Amino acid sequence: MTKQDIINHVSQEASLSRAKAEEAVETVIKLIKESLGQGEPVILRRFGTFQVKSKTKRMGRNPKTGEEAEISARKVVRFKSGKHFKQAVNSQEN
Known part of the structure; x- marks a missing residue:
């Protein structure tokens, strides 16, 4: 499964536009990276x-x-x- 597959599933499951689903997935990934970057x-x-x-x-x-x-x-x-x-x-x- 790729990031695009995840975005498509989030879009369908949450009844979001593909753009909003992509924004949500990117935000989660960004938060994970930032937290790990700070050692948390x-x-x-x-x-x-x-x-x-x-x-x-x-x-x-x-x-x-x-x-x-x-x-x-x-x-x-x-x-x-x-x-x-x-x-x-x-x-x-x-």
Whole structure:
């Protein structure tokens, strides 16, 4: 599913124009980015939690050449799914 698919579903489900649905989706994404950028977790009950975690610099290895290379310190976003989200995914027929 793409962002455009989400916008189309929001438009249909909420009886909004496509432009208003796109604005709503973009606003939610913007808020999530801003909160994570400030180091705040984003908790969506019954869905999951987005958190920013810091990774320290470390030595890695190039898998092709075997040469060691330093991997710089960075921040990564971690998503931990909620109980209801897991149940919904696991109950889907494949």
